Amino acid sequence: MADSDNTTALPFVIQGGRRKSCAVHDDGAVSDVVHAVRLLAPIDPCVVLLQEWEQAHHMAVVLCRLQQRLEIRIRNALRASEASGRTENDQQSAPQPADHQTRWDEIDQEVGYSRARAAEAQAVEAEDEILDAVATTPSQSFAGVIAKLKIIVGGGENMDDTSAFPWPQIQSVLADLQALGDRGADALPADSRRQPTEDRGLDGETNRLRASKSDGTIARESHPRRS
Numbered sequence: 001m002a003d004s005d006n007t008t009a010l011p012f013v014i015q016g017g018r019r020k021s022c023a024v025h026d027d028g029a030v031s032d033v034v035h036a037v038r039l040l041a042p043i044d045p046c047v048v049l050l051q052e053w054e055q056a057h058h059m060a061v062v063l064c065r066l067q068q069r070l071e072i073r074i075r076n077a078l079r080a081s082e083a084s085g086r087t088e089n090d091q092q093s094a095p096q097p098a099d100h101q102t103r104w105d106e107i108d109q110e111v112g113y114s115r116a117r118a119a120e121a122q123a124v125e126a127e128d129e130i131l132d133a134v135a136t137t138p139s140q141s142f143a144g145v146i147a148k149l150k151i152i153v154g155g156g157e158n159m160d161d162t163s164a165f166p167w168p169q170i171q172s173v174l175a176d177l178q179a180l181g182d183r184g185a186d187a188l189p190a191d192s193r194r195q196p197t198e199d200r201g202l203d204g205e206t207n208r209l210r211a212s213k214s215d216g217t218i219a220r221e222s223h224p225r226r227s
Helices: 026-039 043-084 097-111 113-133 142-156 167-187 201-208
Strands: none
Touching: 043 097, 043 113, 043 142, 097 113, 113 142, 142 167
16 A cells, blocks of 8 residues: 555645645645555555465465366266267277376366366465465554454364364454454544545554454355365
8 A cells, every 4th residue: 555546735844834825724635634644654564464365365266166167077078978989789898097097188188177276276375375474474553463363264264173272262362353443443533434444544454354254253265175
């Protein structure tokens, strides 16, 4: 969020006060200046990590489902090919493993199953790299702490059992932090609450993290291969 499309000109300040030609006559203009300055504030690196992790996770889910459909397509094509090669008067033996693999590779080349599977592996690798980065990236805000926990909880959803320690406890901590963040936002002055989300600095970061359920669980697609 380093750049902004806000074209409001900043008042020119000189020693002794503002130039009269740039004087601010209403609270709305002052508010616009504050918003423009906030837009220049850097996003917490952990919030950026969360955005990147969610993108990688979504891509992994999409590619996993794609390659599973392509695998079914190949198997159906092989069965159809084997059935059409048999006749009532020609009882041929079962296809040899080498023949079966050759035909599989031919169909794979046509439909792109191996390419989809390789792309899925890259997306999963990107997820894991971001999980590793969480351990070495310090949070710079309350929103950053929540983002870290969201990544950790999201990675834990790929485990076989998330009902045992420490996952319920981590979910509870995340739910507490999100609830505290909501209370803090509700306690803001009315003028601040009316500001667009992207113009509220770290408050905006916290609001961007509220897509999850209130109980701390993350509303996202499950990975078919790893769930």
